[in-house]
Amino acid sequence: MSSTARLDRPVPVVPAPRKRKAAPARGLGDRTAGYVFLLPWFAGLAVFTVGPLLYSLYLSFTDYDLLDAPKWTGLANYRQMFTSDPRFFHAVRVTLEYVVVVTPVKLGLGLAVALLLNRRRRGIGVYRSLFYLPSLLGTSVAVALVWRSMFAQGGAVSDGLASVGLPKTDFINDPTWSLPAIILLSCWQFGAPMVIFLAGLKQIPAELYDAADVDGAGTWQRFWHVTVPLLSPVIFFNLLLETINAFQAFTPAFIVSGGTGGPADSTLFYTLYLYQTGFNDFRFGYASAMAWVLLAAVAVVTAAMFRLSRVWVFYGDGGAR
Amino acid sequence: MSDQALLAGRTPPAAAPAPRRPRPYRPLVWYVLVTALAVVVVYPVIWMLGTSFKPATEIVTSNRPWPLHWTGHNFPDGWHANPGVTFGRFFANSLVISGFAVVGTLVSCSLAAYAFSRLEFRGRSVMFAGMVVTILLPYHVLIVPQYAIFKRFGWINTDLPLIAPKFLATEAFFIFLMVQFMRGIPREIDEAARLDGCGPYRTYLWVVLPLTRPALITSAIFSFIWTWNDFFTQLVYLNDTSKFTVPIGLSLFVDQTGMTSYGPMMAMSVLALAPVFLFFLAFQRLLVDGATSSGLKG
Numbered sequence: 001m002s003s004t005a006r007l008d009r010p011v012p013v014v015p016a017p018r019k020r021k022a023a024p025a026r027g028l029g030d031r032t033a034g035y036v037f038l039l040p041w042f043a044g045l046a047v048f049t050v051g052p053l054l055y056s057l058y059l060s061f062t063d064y065d066l067l068d069a070p071k072w073t074g075l076a077n078y079r080q081m082f083t084s085d086p087r088f089f090h091a092v093r094v095t096l097e098y099v100v101v102v103t104p105v106k107l108g109l110g111l112a113v114a115l116l117l118n119r120r121r122r123g124i125g126v127y128r129s130l131f132y133l134p135s136l137l138g139t140s141v142a143v144a145l146v147w148r149s150m151f152a153q154g155g156a157v158s159d160g161l162a163s164v165g166l167p168k169t170d171f172i173n174d175p176t177w178s179l180p181a182i183i184l185l186s187c188w189q190f191g192a193p194m195v196i197f198l199a200g201l202k203q204i205p206a207e208l209y210d211a212a213d214v215d216g217a218g219t220w221q222r223f224w225h226v227t228v229p230l231l232s233p234v235i236f237f238n239l240l241l242e243t244i245n246a247f248q249a250f251t252p253a254f255i256v257s258g259g260t261g262g263p264a265d266s267t268l269f270y271t272l273y274l275y276q277t278g279f280n281d282f283r284f285g286y287a288s289a290m291a292w293v294l295l296a297a298v299a300v301v302t303a304a305m306f307r308l309s310r311v312w313v314f315y316g317d318g319g320a321r
Numbered sequence: 322m323s324d325q326a327l328l329a330g331r332t333p334p335a336a337a338p339a340p341r342r343p344r345p346y347r348p349l350v351w352y353v354l355v356t357a358l359a360v361v362v363v364y365p366v367i368w369m370l371g372t373s374f375k376p377a378t379e380i381v382t383s384n385r386p387w388p389l390h391w392t393g394h395n396f397p398d399g400w401h402a403n404p405g406v407t408f409g410r411f412f413a414n415s416l417v418i419s420g421f422a423v424v425g426t427l428v429s430c431s432l433a434a435y436a437f438s439r440l441e442f443r444g445r446s447v448m449f450a451g452m453v454v455t456i457l458l459p460y461h462v463l464i465v466p467q468y469a470i471f472k473r474f475g476w477i478n479t480d481l482p483l484i485a486p487k488f489l490a491t492e493a494f495f496i497f498l499m500v501q502f503m504r505g506i507p508r509e510i511d512e513a514a515r516l517d518g519c520g521p522y523r524t525y526l527w528v529v530l531p532l533t534r535p536a537l538i539t540s541a542i543f544s545f546i547w548t549w550n551d552f553f554t555q556l557v558y559l560n561d562t563s564k565f566t567v568p569i570g571l572s573l574f575v576d577q578t579g580m581t582s583y584g585p586m587m588a589m590s591v592l593a594l595a596p597v598f599l600f601f602l603a604f605q606r607l608l609v610d611g612a613t614s615s616g617l618k619g
Contacts, residue, residue, distance in 0.1 A: 033521040034442030041433040041452070041496070044489025049455055052466035059466060066472065116355060121348065129605040130359050132612065136597055137366070140550040141568040142590035146369045148575070149583050156368055159384045188362065192612060199613040248459050251552045258575045271461050271553075278465050279557060291462040298459055 060289035065282045077289035088290070090265050091273040094179065098269065099246040102186045107238055110193035115227075117194075118201045128198065132191035144185070144255035148172055151181045172256060175266040182252045182267060193238040200234030201227070232313045240305055247298055250275070270294060373588040380583050392584075396592075399585030403573060406562050408589055411570035415549060418483050418566060422548040423541050425487035426495055431537065433490050434499030435525045439511060449500075455493045464557060471558070482558045483548075495540045498611070502536035503529060539611035542600050549596060567593045 035042075060077055062070035081088050113131060117124055137143050150156045151171035162168045171177040204227065212222045228235075250271040253261065261268030261276070274294070278287035368386045373395055375388040383389065400408045436442070437449050471482040490496060506529065514524045530537075552568040559565055565573075571593055574586040601608060 031442060034436045034440040034445065037432045037436035037440065037521075037525070038448070039432075040429040040488065041490040041493075044429070044486060044491045045451075045455070047470075048467060048486045048489060048491050049458070049463065052463045052470065053458075055466040055469070056462060059469075064469075066469065113358065116351070116358075119351075121351065125606075127355055127359060129601075129609060131362055132605075132609050133366070133601060134362060135612070136546060136601055136608070137550075137594055139552075140594060140597070141552050141571040142369070142593045143365070145571060145574060145586055145590055146365050149372070149587070150365060150368060154381065156384050156386070188365070195609050195613045244457055244459070248461060250461075254552070254556075255572060255575060274461055275553075275557075278468070284465050284469065287465050291459075291465060294459055295462045298457075302457065 056288040056291055059285050060292050062285040064284040064288075066284055070285065073285070077286045078293075080286070081289060081293065087265065087268065087273060091261075091268045091270045094266070094268055095247065095270040097179065098183060098186075098249065099243060101183050102246050103239065103242045105183075105187050106190050106242055107193050107235070109187060109190035110238065111197050111231075111235070113190065114194045114197035114201060115223075117198060128195065132195055135189045135192040138185065138189040139251055141251060141255055144252045147181065147185050147252065148256050151177075173263050175264040178256065178263060178266045182249075182256055185252050186246070186249065193242060196234060196238055197231070200231050204230045229314045233315060236305070236309050236313045240302065243301060243305070244298060247294070247301075369587050369590055369594075372583055373591045375584055377584055395584035395588035399589040399592075402582075402585055402589070403562065403570070406565070408567070408570055408592070410563060411565050411567045412592075414480075414564060415566040415568075418480050418555075419545050419548040421480070421484040422487045423544045425484065426490075426492050426544040427537055427541055429488055429490035430492065430495040430540065431499055431530060431533065432525070433496045434503055434533075435529055437496065438500045438503035439508075439524075439529065440521060452493050452496055456497060460553070464553075468557060477558060478560045478564060479558075480564075483554055487544075487548075492544065495544060498540055499533060499536050502533055506532050535607065536611075538604070539607050542604055542608060543611060546597050546600060 059070060061072060061074055063073050063076075064070040117128055117131075134143075151158065153168075153170035153173065155171075158169055158171065169177055171181040208226050208230070209222060212226050217225065248271060249269055253267045253269040253272050254275075257263075257267045257272075259272075259276075261272050270290070271294075274287055274290045277283050277290060364386070371386040371388055372380060374391050374393070376390055376392045376394070379388060379390065402408075433452075437445065437452070467482070468477075471477055474481075476482050476485075510528055510532070511524055514528045519528065550568065552572070555566045555569055556572070559569060567589075571586070571589055574582060574589070
């Protein structure tokens with residue numbers, strides 16, 4: 001599996017000495033030991049991952065309310081989803097809008113601030129930690145509540161904007177502004193990609209910049225012709241992680257909308273609609289079908305990103321394309 | 322390339338191209354810029370702290386982040402905001418779940434990581450690839466069938482669905498983190514242990530595990546914070562108010578509309594994030610490095 005083998009490559013900090021060949025055969029105990037150590041993981045994989053995965057595939061072809069036995073309905077769930085469920089399409093649109101805006105903005109901010117911090121100055125460590133802090137707090141209910149309060153009618157943001165002459169907006173209860181408020185909450189957590197970018201920047205040899213200087217390259221050229229190519233594995237790694245994470249956002253939408261996805265379904269994230277279908281309406285068959293559509297979407301996006309990465313990601317070790 | 326160009330390349334830095342010439346005001350501009358950014362980033366946290374100490378009237382009338390008149394009332398008010406159960410119960414529940422999650426994750430993931438990083442066996446690379454794929458698997462795909470399974474076990478509305486999976490290394494991300502670290506430990510140490518008569522089990526317990534301590538600490542903190550902040554799973558599995566955790570307790574404030582509840586709500590939010598803050602202050606270097614070495618979810 002080339003796709004997964006590469007995932008651990010751009011990880012910059014811990015070098016992995018893998019040169020060593022297979023160790024000489026040891027006793028029988030040694031050869032089985034690997035499986036023994038993996039036993040808990042095997043069990044977890046079977047009971048909590050692969051088992052449920054297959055079970056939900058089955059459920060997706062049924063009607064199931066958790067009380068009576070699942071009733072086989074064939075493709076009915078999928079057919080309904082794609083032909084007669086406007087909320088499904090709405091949820092897809094909200095989620096895609098979110099993913100398409102959050103991922104590049106968050107990565108762009110992360111990279112910009114990483115470039116800003118990538119120099120020798122006193123106090124760098126403090127700034128780095130401060131910028132990383134939101135990534136530790138950001139997914140919590142507490143921060144979602146802070147956001148809800150700050151952006152609501154009479155909240156700090158609304159009043160702040162009013163004080164500079166902009167119209168008073170109730171971001172949380174205005175369908176045009178509720179999603180942007182949640183997007184902003186996610187972009188606030190740019191620290192996670194930032195620290196990874198920083199580590200990647202530190203790996204770029206200074207000689208290359210010196211060489212670029214000698215060739216008369218300006219700041220912009222240095223960025224595009226040295227920094228970007230050499231950082232591309234790290235950019236790819238961040239892009240992959242942030243995209244997949246963005247598809248799964250749940251807590252902010254749930255808290256900001258009070259669990260409804262409102263106002264006017266403007267924050268009805270895919271995961272939130274899935275939750276409502278399963279755990280409010282007890283339509284577990286339909287929710288399973290939705291889950292599989294999400295899985296397929298994430299798989300297709302991931303595969304496409306790996307395929308595209310061959311074009312633009314540069315692995316300096318010669319193992320590039 | 323002409324000789325002149327070559328020579329130009331060898332000239333000392335004094336004649337380097339203009340953009341690199343040191344300019345005295347640059348550090349100042351940089352500090353102003355970075356500090357301004359830091360203020361914007363930290364502002365929501367300051368606002369949360371300030372609001373938690375504001376009297377209700379001031380929350381409505383003033384938008385300064387810091388209170389004019391400090392009050393501690395919001396804390397007891399928030400603590401007792403729900404009839405019949407205090408936030409103390411929620412904190413105890415969260416602590417139990419997070420504590421077990423940390424122990425389970427450390428034990429099961431370090432076992433798997435040891436196998437992946439230091440033992441030879443058939444199918445290892447395929448299994449490792451499979452493990453990495455499970456990191457990327459959206460959790461929402463699993464929640465419905467897991468719920469059905471746990472319901473059959475009779476585990477709904479107990480802590481077990483939140484704890485048991487952690488003992489079976491379902492947080493594969495931590496396996497990955499520990500594998501990365503264990504690969505950096507020299508193999509000669511294992512060899513030496515083997516010559517001294519240690520089998521793989523004792524080598525794991527007495528040689529590799531102690532050397533993995535930094536990765537274990539990082540994993541423990543992240544595992545704690547993620548479980549502590551987790552909302553989705555707890556929302557799905559816990560129904561009784563007496564079983565509620567801190568995130569669910571906080572979410573109850575959403576139903577109480579109106580700005581008068583902001584004070585108690587923010588007071589409880591501050592308490593909810595306090596452990597995360599403390600870990601951050603105590604271990605910031607480890608946390609940031611841990612996030613760096615493995616590219617955590619946000």
